Amino acid sequence: MDSLVTRWMARQQQQGYHLCLMLEGSHEASQPLLAGRDLSRYCKLYSETDAAQLASSGPLILLLEQMNEPALIDLLQHPESNWGWLFSLSAADLAGATRHWRDRLLVGPTGQRALYRIHDNRTLARALLHLSKEHWPVYLGPLVSVCYWHEGRWHQSENPAPGDYSAPDPAPWLDTPNPQAEAILHANILRYLLAEHSEDLAALVEFQDPKVWLSQILEQARTWQWRSPEQLAFLVVRRLEGTIRSSVIHWPPRAGETPEVHFDRVVEQWHREVGNGE
Incomplete structure (x- = not known):
């Protein structure tokens, strides 16, 4: 001892x-x-x-x-x-x-x-x-x-x-900063995708490492200042769908958009695209 x-x-x-x-x-x-x-x-x-x-x-x-x-x-x-x-x-x-x-x-x-x-x-x-x-x-x-x-x-x-x-x-x-926060977030998101979006995740694996892809998506979230669970969930799931299937969503922020306006605009655009596809 x-x-x-x-x-x-x-x-x-x-x-x-x-x-x-x-x-x-x-x-x-x-x-x-x-x-x-x-x-x-x-x-x-x-x-x-x-x-x-x-x-x-x-x-x-x-x-x-x-x-x-x-x-x-x-x-x-x-x-x-x-x-x-x-x-x-x-x-x-x-x-x-x-x-x-x-x-x-x-x-x-x-x-x-x-x-x-x-x-x-x-x-x-x-x-x-x-x-x-x-x-x-x-x-x-x-x-x-x-x-x-x-x-x-x-x-x-x-x-x-x-x-x-x-x-x-x-x-x-x-x-207090947690040095493991990023790793924990990655693991939790990948577990969620495996449980709820397994087919899209399996399709992604065929041409890209999901961990590398997720790191790029989360870096995008940091750049856009999308921090809430709702914003992260939307970004990860919809970008996964867009990676597997074609999408016409304009993801980058437009000039003068705040993070909140940027997010609301993209969500509205996604709803319109889904509605047009039905």
């Missing part, structure tokens, strides 16, 4: 703090760690939120009392599996930490809300690297210190002012 994490744990205990574990709920360690644990010593993060239906498989917050639990030792010996992270509290009470993260859990407008993956150590690490130190307290709330695995080694960060803070709107940590 890495000496940094063991030193961090020992130091937190020496200072009278209580150790806690933020754990991915579907991890195999969750069952042995929950077995025999009193309900006051852990909580399911998604419970009592709009994501309550996912609570049984969602992330867990646990108070750690026995550092020799086999499941905990195994986690610490295999941090590269990105199972979560460790933190300390000034009191052995999970209520404040749970409330803090639940207030920051759901992001985005009503109807399009998504879950913020705070249980992922990579999410935590990227946010702390991105945020200025003045924003750390409102991000970490009552957490005194955190210890997490990132880029091949353990790191620790101290909260400059632990306390109870309201979630700001907009939250600065939601602007």
Whole structure:
């Protein structure tokens, strides 16, 4: 086990703090760690939120009392599996930490809300690297210190002012760049095309690499400033159709067109073409 994490744990205990574990709920360690644990010593993060239906498989917050639990030792010996992270509290009470993260859990407008993956150590690490130190307290709330695995080694960060803070709107940590965002977007789009437009995708494969084609389409979206899911879906699907079959749509923007006017004009043109073809 890495000496940094063991030193961090020992130091937190020496200072009278209580150790806690933020754990991915579907991890195999969750069952042995929950077995025999009193309900006051852990909580399911998604419970009592709009994501309550996912609570049984969602992330867990646990108070750690026995550092020799086999499941905990195994986690610490295999941090590269990105199972979560460790933190300390000034009191052995999970209520404040749970409330803090639940207030920051759901992001985005009503109807399009998504879950913020705070249980992922990579999410935590990227946010702390991105945020200025003045924003750390409102991000970490009552957490005194955190210890997490990132880029091949353990790191620790101290909260400059632990306390109870309201979630700001907009939250600065939601602007944290994700180096995997482009790869994730590519994979999700290709999965969608395979499921919903498999014949056109198969036809494309015969004369072009779909990954190369998709990279070109997404570069076009960036150039045109088409960023919304609706705009991306329309561009990808209709350009795929146009690549396989003839199309008379004038795709490039015209002089003076804003991204919104450009998009609306192309959609209207596509509807006219579809209507004329029927």
